[in-house]
Amino acid sequence: MFTMQNLREHYRFTDEDTERLLSLQPLAEENLERFSREFYDYLYSLPETTKILNSSNRPRLSEMHNNWFMLLFAGIYDNHYMNHLTRIGHAHVRAGLSVHFVNASMNQVRRFTLALIDENYSDREERRFLREAVEKILDMNLDVMSTSYREEEMKKVFVSRKVESFLIKATERFTYGLNLALVLALAGVSLSVVTLFVWDILHIFKGDMEKGILSALGSLLILWMMIELMDNEIKNLKGGKFNILVFIGVIIVAMIREILISTLRHDDLTTQAFLAGTLLILGVVYYLVSLAQKEHPKV
Numbered sequence: 001m002f003t004m005q006n007l008r009e010h011y012r013f014t015d016e017d018t019e020r021l022l023s024l025q026p027l028a029e030e031n032l033e034r035f036s037r038e039f040y041d042y043l044y045s046l047p048e049t050t051k052i053l054n055s056s057n058r059p060r061l062s063e064m065h066n067n068w069f070m071l072l073f074a075g076i077y078d079n080h081y082m083n084h085l086t087r088i089g090h091a092h093v094r095a096g097l098s099v100h101f102v103n104a105s106m107n108q109v110r111r112f113t114l115a116l117i118d119e120n121y122s123d124r125e126e127r128r129f130l131r132e133a134v135e136k137i138l139d140m141n142l143d144v145m146s147t148s149y150r151e152e153e154m155k156k157v158f159v160s161r162k163v164e165s166f167l168i169k170a171t172e173r174f175t176y177g178l179n180l181a182l183v184l185a186l187a188g189v190s191l192s193v194v195t196l197f198v199w200d201i202l203h204i205f206k207g208d209m210e211k212g213i214l215s216a217l218g219s220l221l222i223l224w225m226m227i228e229l230m231d232n233e234i235k236n237l238k239g240g241k242f243n244i245l246v247f248i249g250v251i252i253v254a255m256i257r258e259i260l261i262s263t264l265r266h267d268d269l270t271t272q273a274f275l276a277g278t279l280l281i282l283g284v285v286y287y288l289v290s291l292a293q294k295e296h297p298k299v
């Protein structure tokens with residue numbers, strides 16, 4: 001971990017830079033409200049940051065952000081200042097803010113402050129020195145803030161990063177293996193369904209026409225769903241998304257087959273009504289899931 005002294009050396013931040021930033025203090029004070037307005041207009045223009053702002057104490061937050069802005073021009077850049085910057089990264093991680101938005105909003109702050117200098121200083125040389133000092137202090141801020149951000153995120157590790165990444169990789173491979181076994185099992189079951197279909201057709205030739213045709217139709221329906229199921233699994237293996245609708249479809253088809261057989265068996269009315277009722281419920285579930293998928297394609 002670097003000290004403020006290290007940081008000043010690495011960024012070639014001189015005592016003259018301190019003087020220049022201090023000289024900007026009255027201008028910053030004058031434009032503090034404008035800074036705050038533009039900063040929050042920007043944050044409210046993005047859905048991700050708006051969400052965080054809406055769940056925070058807005059007056060307290062803007063006081064903290066304004067205070068940070070004014071400290072840029074306070075002329076005191078010691079280890080105490082560095083601790084303050086370190087805390088910011090921790091606070092942002094706690095708030096669930098991605099470091100990406102800190103970088104992006106820092107860009108806005110940079111543009112705002114440099115524009116302020118351009119508007120108020122006519123001397124080219126003076127403007128260049130002031131701009132350089134501002135660039136340095138903002139980059140130093142971003143440096144410390146993002147380092148402490150990473151440190152805070154690292155703390156989220158449970159045992160050790162190496163062990164955890166090994167475990168995650170091993171589990172991923174295991175799941176992939178299971179999926180592969182599932183596809184093979186599905187292929188095996190599909191073959192059995194083909195045998196069932198042939199068996200049903202044989203019934204037709206044996207003279208049991210009605211039973212043969214209805215059972216064959218049921219087996220065909222199942223075969224069709226097996227194809228869909230395998231297709232879905234293969235897509236899943238190739239990294240596609242899992243489609244729950246196919247599974248509901250399979251159960252629906254199995255129910256339809258059961259109803260066909262139940263009619264042939266002349267089951268009592270209660271059994272048939274139970275099967276029909278289950279089919280109706282499954283139909284409603286299928287409809288609702290497909291509706292949800294249309295509205296939220298990620299479901």
Ligand code: HEM
Nearest residue numbers: 049052053056064068087088091095097101102105106109
């Ligand atoms: C230039 C970039 C930014 C700077 C310099 C900055 C500065 C700060 C500072 C100084 C604090 C107080 C830390 C403490 O002492 O506890 C803070 C906290 C916070 N900031 Fe930022 N911030 C920046 C960007 C953002 C962005 C983009 C958001 C998005 C909404 C945000 C939301 C917050 C929240 C929620 C807190 C925590 C408040 C709490 O602890 O309750 N900040 N920030």
